[in-house]
Amino acid sequence: MSIFTESETRGLVRAVLSRAGVPACNVGIQLDMLLEAELRGVTSHGLLRLERIVARIANGVADPVTAGTHHWRAPGFLAVDGERGLGPVVAFRALDALCERARTNGIAVAAIRNSNHIGMLGWYVEEVARKGFSAIALSTSEALVHPWGAKRAVMGTNPIAIAVPTGDDAPFMMDTATSLVSMGEIHDHASRGAAIPLGWALDADGNPTTDAVAAKAGAIAPLGGAKGYALGLAFELLVAALSGAAVGADVVGTLDSDRVCTKGDVFIVMDGPNPDLRGFLQGIRDLEPADGFPGVLVPGERGRDCKRRRQREGLPIPDALWSRMQDLAGATAPAETS
């Protein structure tokens, strides 16, 4: 692990994406998404994903040029065919259209299919909330989570992100999967040879396990048992009903490098009266923490703190990953500021 400045990291990622055939107009968005996740400490959605993006472009299942085509089913309902485009490129073009429409219509929804992995959902809604809109984002994913009471995975980790303007330039933002943990956390335990707590996952036979390696071939538990199962399933069905995306085991293309991606994304953007909510949130920060907690956090703020720190002090990146990115960029990748 070494520390790299944001600038040199951006330079290298930009070189990788450009060499992979991503046009200049699209490099910035895909780059921003990967860096944003890395800066906030969400490494599972950060630079780790770059190699797969490059491979998917090379394999023809990701088109680096298109931003998708838009069809307004109705004044408030945008159906997006992502045309296999890069997830963030397709999503931002849709969000631009939604914000413009929400301003006159009060609310608008985009249902996106045939687009690639969009990464950290929270980033999208936070950008929208900075413009004064409340936003909800949903995205489906490969079947990794078991229904409550079942032995195998048939649902995605199906995250939700919500952002709300609060009266200043840092909106409220939360972003969580509906699984108890991420498959990334289980892979992390497996790679360290560490056991996972009982209850996190089942093995391939559907039995509870503390063996992280066995869990990788099994199923992750839903968040909070029956309730998180209900939420995750609702999101999977809602995204499918609105976008026509695949469900269950038919969702592919966010964890492999050679299959057309069949998941769906939904964004809802709303233009509310937006009362000032800063006092309420400050009251939460000011609460006396419970034993063992250093303080009471407002969701999203730890990630922002991490981002500020890493922008100042640099990003810790595994040497093997950096070296792999150098390979992908070709021999002489320049730093952004050089």
Place this chain on the structure above:
Amino acid sequence: MSIFTESETRGLVRAVLSRAGVPACNVGIQLDMLLEAELRGVTSHGLLRLERIVARIANGVADPVTAGTHHWRAPGFLAVDGERGLGPVVAFRALDALCERARTNGIAVAAIRNSNHIGMLGWYVEEVARKGFSAIALSTSEALVHPWGAKRAVMGTNPIAIAVPTGDDAPFMMDTATSLVSMGEIHDHASRGAAIPLGWALDADGNPTTDAVAAKAGAIAPLGGAKGYALGLAFELLVAALSGAAVGADVVGTLDSDRVCTKGDVFIVMDGPNPDLRGFLQGIRDLEPADGFPGVLVPGERGRDCKRRRQREGLPIPDALWSRMQDLAGATAPAETS
């Protein structure tokens, strides 16, 4: 506890509401909501609530006549002043308008303030989904839940309900609070002298407790720790940003009989392409259950099964509650079919 037919129960509740001054045009909706919850086994939102509704009407903090006033802030955004009306009456008038608008606009949202308790959220979205729309419902409530890592309650149990058309006349529906348990479950343990599991709640001093009586004066844990806390807080802020409703400790009027209700409700209704999702759901029902589970359930279906059974076999209602309802109805309440 005695068993009463749906018909005689409806008759008695109708008599209570009529005597309390609810006009015939509004009795049916409030009655349907209470019965629906009772039939599905959600007793916390059922007939238990009737006495408080009557008291709130008598105290002038619930107006049994109005269905609220509508202001379209924009073509897709309905702002509703509930004018202290009965929650279900105000909500259904708003949902009728939303469904009509969603049909032409693709999506519409209602943000409701100044309305009373609306009961089981899932019922509303299920009714909307029967008409072919996907729907999301949110409602805020009194501060009973502590932020993750805090010692006292500053958030509501803030439920969400989602319904999605699936291709037959029984849409998917889920409905859950963002708290680990309901305050009703804690009251139930307290009344039985039973301990609660550690982790459910804190006492008034913010210490973890297994004493249900102490927990009644304390705070309930959020669902799944930090994740459920983030979700519940997001819903509280989103409802406030859209409706202008109160937040935190300023939310009152759903657990008392004399204060104007300050919570908010939000409904989002969407008109998607609605692919057939029955095969996927049947696949879930057909999964091999894990040890200790009789089968794998699809959310919402246990409630529907309970409803069918109770419609056939009658509703179990505590004798004290029945007798109290008889008092509220006056001496000679007729059964609905008599």
